[in-house]
Amino acid sequence: MSDEKSFHMTPDEFRRYGHAVVDWIADYQSRIEPLPVLSQVKPGEIRAALPPDPPSKGEVFEAILQDMNRVILPGVTHWQSPNFFAYFPCNASGPGILGDLLSSGLGVQGMLWSTSPACTELEMHVMDWLVDMLGLPEKFRSSSTGGGVIQDTASSAALCALLAARERATGYTSNQKGCDGKLVAYVSTQTHSSLQKAAMISGIGVDNLRAIEVDDKFAMRTDALTAQIESDRQAGLTPFFVCATVGTTSSNAMDPLPAIGEACRKNNLWLHVDAAMSGTAMLCPEFRHFQKGVELADSYNFNPHKWMFTNFDCSCFWVSDRNALIRTLSILPEYLRNQATESGAVIDYRDWHIQLGRRFRSLKLWFVIRHYGTEGLQFHVREHVRLAQQFAEWLGEDDRFELAAPVPLNLVCFRHKGGDLTNQGIMDRLNQSGGLFLTHTKLNGKLTLRLCVGQTNTKTRQVENAWKRIQEEAGRTS
Numbered sequence: 001m002s003d004e005k006s007f008h009m010t011p012d013e014f015r016r017y018g019h020a021v022v023d024w025i026a027d028y029q030s031r032i033e034p035l036p037v038l039s040q041v042k043p044g045e046i047r048a049a050l051p052p053d054p055p056s057k058g059e060v061f062e063a064i065l066q067d068m069n070r071v072i073l074p075g076v077t078h079w080q081s082p083n084f085f086a087y088f089p090c091n092a093s094g095p096g097i098l099g100d101l102l103s104s105g106l107g108v109q110g111m112l113w114s115t116s117p118a119c120t121e122l123e124m125h126v127m128d129w130l131v132d133m134l135g136l137p138e139k140f141r142s143s144s145t146g147g148g149v150i151q152d153t154a155s156s157a158a159l160c161a162l163l164a165a166r167e168r169a170t171g172y173t174s175n176q177k178g179c180d181g182k183l184v185a186y187v188s189t190q191t192h193s194s195l196q197k198a199a200m201i202s203g204i205g206v207d208n209l210r211a212i213e214v215d216d217k218f219a220m221r222t223d224a225l226t227a228q229i230e231s232d233r234q235a236g237l238t239p240f241f242v243c244a245t246v247g248t249t250s251s252n253a254m255d256p257l258p259a260i261g262e263a264c265r266k267n268n269l270w271l272h273v274d275a276a277m278s279g280t281a282m283l284c285p286e287f288r289h290f291q292k293g294v295e296l297a298d299s300y301n302f303n304p305h306k307w308m309f310t311n312f313d314c315s316c317f318w319v320s321d322r323n324a325l326i327r328t329l330s331i332l333p334e335y336l337r338n339q340a341t342e343s344g345a346v347i348d349y350r351d352w353h354i355q356l357g358r359r360f361r362s363l364k365l366w367f368v369i370r371h372y373g374t375e376g377l378q379f380h381v382r383e384h385v386r387l388a389q390q391f392a393e394w395l396g397e398d399d400r401f402e403l404a405a406p407v408p409l410n411l412v413c414f415r416h417k418g419g420d421l422t423n424q425g426i427m428d429r430l431n432q433s434g435g436l437f438l439t440h441t442k443l444n445g446k447l448t449l450r451l452c453v454g455q456t457n458t459k460t461r462q463v464e465n466a467w468k469r470i471q472e473e474a475g476r477t478s
Helices: 012-032 061-075 096-106 118-133 154-169 194-202 222-234 255-269 278-283 285-291 322-327 338-341 362-396 420-433 459-475
Strands: 145-153 183-190 209-212 240-246 271-275 299-302 313-320 402-405 411-416 437-444 448-451
Touching: 012 061, 012 322, 096 362, 118 145, 118 278, 118 299, 118 313, 118 362, 118 448, 145 154, 154 183, 154 194, 154 240, 154 271, 154 299, 154 313, 154 322, 194 209, 209 222, 222 240, 222 255, 240 255, 255 271, 278 285, 278 299, 278 362, 313 322, 362 402, 362 448, 362 459, 411 420, 420 437, 420 448, 420 459
Parallel strands: 183 209, 183 240, 240 271, 271 299
Antiparallel strands: 145 313, 299 313, 402 411, 411 448, 437 448
């Protein structure tokens, strides 16, 4: 009897094409620097290059890989370019990519301990490693009352924290009965927009999300926070949650955790600390003063996929009381019941986040930590901070520019003194040139340019060139 027909890729084909894909990635990384950082295509251009109908017969793999160059690459904004200074880093690295490849190859769905014990136990272990590496409090370790879990993004982490806080504040009844419209949460005017979305999804409502004013460093004003909490209590409302930020997206501002934490403890509010990008800096002991007071937090999050060379997505989220999180999110239908879960001896991470299914994300994080070691990670963080501080010094020596915010770590917020239109023009011309990519924010109502140093392969040469190009464009406005 002849072999049954199959359209699958054979192991030998997979091996051959796999080598070709790895070669393509390695070649891409080696030639990325001269490519236009910001994609230069026009809306609809990529779709126009694609056939209108799907193929009825399978195509040879070589043709698919060729179209990576012909169709896809022109439409890519190169986040991995050393000339990428926009938004925030979203880094990949060799060990992270290879760990992710192995995760894809294993194809694990790690919703339960029993569906792959290694997926759960490696994640627990790596998250405990990071507690020590970042100088976080012991209560976040899995051997204590808390523990950590890898979420997809900081947005999901904030939503989970808000949900757990909501349930705790209502005696675990709002999951059943819904919200009564009296719960009030607090952020600053600089807090990431994901908290607004979390308020929408969780049923708290945007009207019950208080945006607290900030000081001249764009950090939350604790006096304004405590006054608003008291005002809401007197109005018959129920304050229950505060999000403090270690490194805001707009300006890298550092909220005062000790004072905010004491206000939360006094009023029995859940404190979530969002350290999405800047948490990576806590690998270095000399930067940990920015998170002083974190021992007062109920939950904490940072993103290795931003500045710790672990390719997207990988967001680390800890709670000090895992029972509060599990009680909030646990659902156990009959088809998920199993002996290990019922024994109570294992953690099932399906109870720690919104989705049921989960990838084996800890593999890439494990690979990165083992490849670089704490020493290697610290080296690159320190170098990125040094380069940002050097850029800030150059700005201070040019009387055409001014710093728009303090520069605690690797983000420099600055503007040309010529005003918003001048700054917009400088940024647009730089981005259209393809030589580098900057983005902007608004601080004190003024358009402000942001230069974030943190891409995996950014070195002195690229930062020097960025400053040279900025000066040249500034000269065109004179």
